[in-house]
Amino acid sequence: xxxxxxxxFFETQQHGVDHSQHLLSVIGDIAQACKLVAREVSHGALLxxxxxxxxxxxxxxxxxxxxxxxxxxxIKMAEDNPYIAxxxxxxxxxxxxxxxxxxxxLLVFDPLDGSSNVNLNLSVGSIFSVLPGPDSEGPLTExxxxxxxTQQVCAGxxxxxxxxxxxxxxxQGVNGFTLDPDSGEFMLTHPAMRxxxxxxxxxxxxxxxxxxxxxxxxxxxxxxxxxxxxxxKDFNMRWVASMVAExxxxxxxxxxxxxxxxxxxxxxxxxxxxxYEASPMGWLIEQAGGLATTGHKRLLEIEPTALHxxxxxxxxxQEEVELLLSYHSLKDxxx
Ligand code: AFP
Numbered sequence: 001x002x003x004x005x006x007x008x009f010f011e012t013q014q015h016g017v018d019h020s021q022h023l024l025s026v027i028g029d030i031a032q033a034c035k036l037v038a039r040e041v042s043h044g045a046l047l048x049x050x051x052x053x054x055x056x057x058x059x060x061x062x063x064x065x066x067x068x069x070x071x072x073x074x075i076k077m078a079e080d081n082p083y084i085a086x087x088x089x090x091x092x093x094x095x096x097x098x099x100x101x102x103x104x105x106l107l108v109f110d111p112l113d114g115s116s117n118v119n120l121n122l123s124v125g126s127i128f129s130v131l132p133g134p135d136s137e138g139p140l141t142e143x144x145x146x147x148x149x150t151q152q153v154c155a156g157x158x159x160x161x162x163x164x165x166x167x168x169x170x171x172q173g174v175n176g177f178t179l180d181p182d183s184g185e186f187m188l189t190h191p192a193m194r195x196x197x198x199x200x201x202x203x204x205x206x207x208x209x210x211x212x213x214x215x216x217x218x219x220x221x222x223x224x225x226x227x228x229x230x231x232x233k234d235f236n237m238r239w240v241a242s243m244v245a246e247x248x249x250x251x252x253x254x255x256x257x258x259x260x261x262x263x264x265x266x267x268x269x270x271x272x273x274x275x276y277e278a279s280p281m282g283w284l285i286e287q288a289g290g291l292a293t294t295g296h297k298r299l300l301e302i303e304p305t306a307l308h309x310x311x312x313x314x315x316x317x318q319e320e321v322e323l324l325l326s327y328h329s330l331k332d333x334x335x
Contacts, residue, residue, distance in 0.1 A: 006031055006166065006177050006186040019170060022083040026105055026130055027154060029084075031166055031186055033077040034126055034158035035179060037070045037111065041124060041160045050119040058093040058308060059273075066118050067091055070111035070126065078107050085133045086140040088307055090276055095307065097140040105153065106131040106145055110276045113157070114242020123161040125244025129280040130154040142307055145275065149300030155280035157244045167193065167248065169287040174251065193251045195290040199317035201236045201255035203246045211262035214334050215295060215327035243272065247281050247315075251288055256316035256324070260295060270294075270310040274302060278313050291321035295328040 004012065007028050010019050044050050049065045057063040071091040078084040078098065085104030086097040091111060098104075107130055114124040130153050134144045156168025164179040166186050176190025202223050209220070226234035238255070240246055246257045265271045272278050282292030282299035292299040292315035302311060314324050327333045 003188040006188070009175065009177075009188050010170070023105070023130070023153060023170070025083050026081060026107070027168070027170075029077050029081045030107075030128055030130075030156075031158075031177075033073050034164070034166060035184065036073045037126055037158065038160050038164040038179065040069050040073070041066060041112075041118060044118060057091050059090065063091065064112070064115045064118060067112050067115050074107075074109055074111050074126075086144070088142075088145050088275065090273060090308070093308075095140065095142055095145055099139065102133070102137055103135075104133050106133055106140075106147075108145060108276045108280075110273070113244050113277070114240070117240070117242050123159060123240060123242050123245040125160060125242060125248075126158040127244060127276055127280050128154075128156060129276060129283075145307060146304035148303065149274075149279035149282055152279065152283055152300075155283045157247065157280070157284075159244050159248050161245065161248075165189075165248070167251065167284065169284055171287070174284055174288045176251075190251075193288050195250055195285060195288045195317055196254040197289070197318040199235075199255045199320045200233060201238060201249075201253070202258065202320070203238050203240075203249070203255060204258040204260075205239055205241070206237070208262050208264070211264050212260060213262065214332075215324065215330070216258060216260045218327050218333050219324050243277055243281060247284065250285065250290070250316045254317055256314070256320040258324075259313045261312035265310070265312075268310050270312040272310060272313045274299070274304055274309045274311045275307065278302075278311050282313075282315055285315045289318065290316050291318050291325075293321060293325060295324060 052062045078087045083104045084107050085101045086106050088095045088108045109128040111126055113127050117124050131147050154170045159165045167176040174193040177186035178189040180187050222230045223235040259271045261270050278299045285292045294312045295314050
């Protein structure tokens with residue numbers, strides 16, 4: 001029997017869940033936008049689009065041509081969808097309102113996550129989060145986007161890797177769909193994705209080790225000590241520098257991902273952005289049975305105060321995140 005397509009799955013197999021036609025329209029258009037981004041990424045070198053645009057984005061990062069192209073694809077999609085009232089993007093300082101669509105959803109996204117990988121031909125992705133629009137009439141404000149992660153109605157990512165995949169949740173677990181290049185359809189290939197509670201693999205940028213705080217120092221030291229240390233087992237390490245690829249690996253073979261607060265990023269609140277990286281990925285991990293925290297607080301319960309707010313991120317296998325939480329709660333984590 002053929003696996004269902006993305007929309008057929010949500011229309012039929014999410015029994016007992018009322019996916020409004022409006023939300024299904026948004027999911028379908030997000031999928032379409034991700035197909036277009038996948039095409040632009042795969043043609044990047046052929047079209048001379050692998051460079052930088054020559055200025056920094058709001059994040060203070062060199063903006064890549066494909067960042068802009070991907071962002072434009074999402075803007076056009078959102079503008080044309082009748083149920084998206086406004087958007088916020090990693091690549092745009094301010095939100096964008098489509099005023100004629102009052103009451104629609106809000107779409108928050110990182111159009112090309114891991115874009116520093118794109119000219120290395122390594123995995124990149126798009127991250128998206130769908131929030132309920134304001135009940136009140138009248139113009140959207142930035143405040144309308146500053147919602148708890150628990151408010152999300154849909155969240156997920158597209159992974160532009162050896163195949164193009166869409167992995168998402170609407171609160172009924174996590175399902176993965178692979179793009180069939182021949183039909184152009186996303187087909188259900190990874191139903192009910194779960195993350196194992198235990199792990200033997202961690203993902204962190206080790207070059208930042210001297211900046212970490214004691215709880216993370218202790219946790220990583222114990223992982224590196226392997227069978228001779230407190231953990232009594234060996235660990236593997238991976239770092240792809242694309243959160244989408246890291247989270248996908250966690251959902252496929254387990255593990256824990258850390259971009260913790262360190263002495264360099266402390267003033268900014270962390271490295272990763274809350275609204276369009278930590279919140280959507282945190283919900284996916286929780287929906288797959290894992291945990292997602294700053295080290296002190298559940299990511300989905302952080303009250304956003306700014307559109308591009310950064311937070312520390314520790315997410316993945318329940319047992320590993322619980323151990324990290326215990327170290328963060330100690331007065332002297334090195335004891
Ligand atoms: P870019 O989108 O600027 O490449 O950043 C990707 C990212 O936000 C996240 O996807 C990675 O996990 C993290 O940054 C990589 O950070 P480092 O470059 O410091 O390893």
